[in-house]
Amino acid sequence: MQQVVAVVGGTGAEGSGLALRFAKAGLRVLIGSRNLDRAQAAARQIASQAGAGEVTGHTNPDAVSKAAIVILTVPLSAQVETLKSIRTGLTSAVILVDATVPLEIGIGGRLSRTVTLWDGSAAQQAARLVPAAVPVVASFHALSAEALARLDQPVDCDTLICGDNPEAKAAVSQVAETIPGVHAIDAGPLDNARYLESSAALLIALNLRHKVKHCGLRITGLGHVYR
Structure with a gap:
């Protein structure tokens, strides 16, 4: 059965990059936004670029209600409000993937630093805000929006x-x-999510230092776990 993935915040750079790649892979992708017109416009553009899959635009709650996996790709400043708006659509049958990076820049600080959250990480904050039965996963922090957008190259x-x-x-x-x-x-x-979120800030710092746009991470010594 075709996997259905909702990207909440799918009109932003990271969200649209993930949506583009998933659509190219043939998945059914639902673009979620607070604004339906923006979501539908983004969906049309992504579908045109991908040339595969099925991409449609929705309000955030509507996208969540139709998906098996929901990926949250909004800034920290929008995380709480967004989760409250989609909370009723999240059940034990829906996986919530939090890709939020709690960057200082959201509160007037530096782009390459994270803020300390009471819950320990943005993902743990998300887990506290949604129903307890919802499985919460943290991922996708290190994948560069620029690299995701380059369909002619692997990430x-x-x-x-x-x-x-x-x-x-x-x-x-x-x-x-x-x-x-x-x-x-x-x-x-999930307690380790803080390290994933901090790694994204480190990659931003490396991009700035070396004047590149898409540093990435490779973990060595784990060849046996790669498919």
């Missing part, structure tokens, strides 16, 4: 996946690895 990066539900992590790994070049690696419980 030279691993994606680490944290969560407390093994089945949810396996499902997200399978979806992640539809992106050419991406290896998904189980990085333990």
Whole structure:
């Protein structure tokens, strides 16, 4: 059966990049936004670029109600409000993937630093805000929007996946690895999400220092876990 993935915040650079790659892989992709017109416009553009899959635009709650996997790709400043707006559509049958990076720039600080959250990480904050039965996974932080947008090239990066539900992590790994070049690696419980979020800030710092646009991560010594 065709996997249905909703990208909440799918009109932004990271969200649209992920949506583009998933559509290219033949998945059914639902673009979620607060604004239906923006979502539908983004969906048309992504569908045209991908030339494959099925891409449609929706309001955030509508996208969530139709998906098996929901990927949250909004800034930290919008995370709480967005989760409240989609909370009723999240059930034990829906996997929530939080890709939020809690960057200082959202509160007037530096682009390459993260803020400390009471819950420990943005993903743990998300887990607190949604129903307890919802499996929450953290992933996709290290995948550059610029690299995702280059359909003619594989994405030279691993994606680490944290969560407390093994089945949810396996499902997200399978979806992640539809992106050419991406290896998904189980990085333990959701408590480790803080390290994934910080790694994104480090990659931003490296991009700035070396004047490039899409640094990535590769984890070595784990060849036996790669498919």
